[in-house]
Each structure stands twice: as C-alpha cells, then as structure tokens.
Amino acid sequence: MKAILLEDDLILSKEVISFLNSMEIECDAVFDGELFFRQQKLNHYDIYLLDINVPKFNGLDVCKKIRETDKNTPILMLTAYRDIQDKMDAFNMGADDYLVKPFHFDELYVRILALLRRSANPQETNDTIIIKDLEINTKDLKVKRNGVTIDLTPKEYQLLLILAKANGRTLSKHAIAEQIWDVHFDSNLNTIEVYINFLRKKIDKEHPEKLIHTRPGFGYYLNTEK
Template identity: 55%
Template sequence: MRILLLEDDLILSAELSKFLEDNNFEVKRVYDGNLFLSEVKQNNYELFLLDINVPKTNGLEVCEKIREEDKNTPIIMISAYGDLSDKKDAFNRLADDYLVKPFQFEELLMRMNSLIRRRSSDKNVSAKVITIEDLKINKTEQKVFRKGKEIILTVKEFQLLLLLAENPGKTFSKQQISEMVWQHNFNTNTNTVEVYINFLRKKIDKGFDVKLIHTRSGFGYFLNPQK
C-alpha cells in the first residue's frame, strides 16, 4: 500500500514514515506542495497525507488540485490548525479526514485503515455493475439492461458481452474471443464468433441510436458508444 506524505517538518516526517513502514506501508516523503503535485502525476498512490502549512503550494490547494482529477483516493489532512473553520475549509475541498497535531500515530493508522477498507468496499460494489452509456451489466446476477429494460442473453452471449464491456475500446480478434469465451483454439472453418456477435448486436444495439458493438475491419470486435 503506497502512501504519499506531504510534511515539511523533517523530524515528524521521518518518524511518521518509519511508523507506517513498520505497519507494512510504503511511504514517499515530499516537503513542498509543488513536488507533491509533480509526484502525483508521475506515480500511483493509495492514500495521501497532507500537512497544510508547507512551502510553495499549501496542503489545502494541493487537496483541491488533486480532487480536480482524482475523486476517489483517500486524503487525510494532518495540521496544527485545529479551529473548526480550518477543518471546514479542508472538508469543503473534499478531504476525507482531518487530524490535528500533535496526534498519536496509532490513531492516524486507525483512520487510514478505515478509509482504505471503505474505499476497497466501494470498489468491490462498483465492480459488480458495469455501466457503459445506457447499458448496465450486473455481473453478480448475470443480468443485462439497456435504458432500464432487461435483455435476455444466453450464457455465451453474456460471457462475450462481458469480455467486451470489461475492456471498452479494446479490439479482440476472433481467435482471442474463441479462446477466452469458448476456451478452445479458433477453428477457421466455423463462424461461431461472428454469429454470436450478430446475436449480440440484435439484442443490444437494434433499435438504439447509439451503437455499442463495433467491427474493426481485419482486426476484430470492440465495444464503445458511437453514434
């Protein structure tokens, strides 16, 4: 679990990093807001810890800039500013939590783990339903809807649709589809994949202005909304 820490107090930064690393986190430390934003663009992190009073771009502005691009990664503010107005300002910029210095590292760890669990739960829930345009695929119940109307698919039609929908925009050849959906090598004497693509088009696209299932001539098939 990778953490990006913005803290210009070198002693606190080092002690906090050591504590988190002892608890199985990987910590990258930076000391000013500009470096932090540069690091965010270059690498992926699972959680951000932001002090407010740091050089160059302060923690509140950093939080706001992160949220312009990333709505989901948990952000915890760690600051000596303890007034309600300071906390309100942070939460208005979409921080997830706020801890006033000095604080016990164990309390920070509990709050971090709580946010990480919540984020993981949200991701698992969202992963059960795929939404593309007005198409919804419930993976758990194996049900498909378009504009709220249920579309009945066979098992192989559902598996083929799911393969395309989980990789929107990616082109799959007939051989790849055959191997991944039918679990065998493609037989050039059959047109099974093409037949099932046509089945899906009739069920998924027919009667709708926005077509979802497309052919890339000479390469294969992909799913993406196109008028």
C-alpha cells in the same frame, strides 16, 4: 499499500515514514506542494497525507487540485490547525478526514486503514431510498430532492445514507463516526457536526420542509413522517 506524505517538518516526516513502514505501508514524503505533484506523477498512491502549512502550494490547494481529477483516492489532512473553520475548509476542498497534531501514531494508522477500507469497498445496492421528496439511488450513488440532482462528496453521501437507513431513528455522533470512519476517537465527533452542516446546506436550505434534524443530547435523524 502506498502513501505519500506532504510535510515540511522533516523530523516528523521521518518518524511518520518509519512508523508506516513498520506497519507495512510504504510511504514517500515531500516537503512542499510543488514537489508533491512532481512525485505524484511518478507513482500510484493509495492515500494522500497532507499538512496544510507547507511551502509553494499549501495542503488545501493540493487537496483541491487532487480532487479536480481524482474523486476517489482518500485524503487525510495532518495539521496543527484545530478550528472548526479550518476543518470545514479542508472538507470543502475534498478531504476525507482530518487529524490534528500532535497525534498518536496508532490513531494515524487506524484512520488510514479506515479510509483505505472504505475506498476499497464502496457500498453499492440496487435500491432506491425515497423519503418524502428525497431520492437516494444507492446503485448510481446519486441524490435528488424534488427531482433536482444534489452534488454530494463521498462522505456527505455516506452520512446521508446511514441517516436514511435509520428510518427515522436518532443516530448518536459516536454511532455515525463508527459507521463512516470506523473509529472510536472523540476527536471525530466535531467532524460530524461539520458534515451535518454541509448536508443541511445542500439538502434542506432551498426547501421549506427540513429533513435533517437534531435531537439535543442524543444525535441526528431524518424526518420520515408523512
């Protein structure tokens, strides 16, 4: 496995490289966005690790530009920015996960493994799930509502799919985090709220009947009742 790290804190960069190498993940590092794209042209990488506040192109700009040509390689943001809006900005640009500094290296490793595992084993079946006027094609990974195609990111699609497969049951934030990110850390739970908001805007906003619901104190569910 090979990673590239965009990080302008040279001490932290060296520590991350040393740790990942010890875990048999080869890691290159650059300290600004311009160098990132030069290095990216020279090698194939299995995952991108991006700080936001770096010189030249910042991490969000780098994330957005990556997604213009590469929809699948996992992107993990490593940043001191912890506000929900910062996370929403990152996910809107195409990031797959978001880890706030300071972080434990063990958590970094688990997040990387989870993203790589998801990337290497995409879920594909021949079924079409239909919930009212919502159609989820699990073979082509396409979603339609009332016949209109809805463009979802991979994580948004995964979240919608597990809610649909729950068949009306309420899923807790912990259960969702474990299925999508394969981790148990509480820091992931507000990420679920961010993605639920994304889905509501894309799935429900233009329709009078809302499918995505919150059961306060318990979690989220899709309304499957006819």
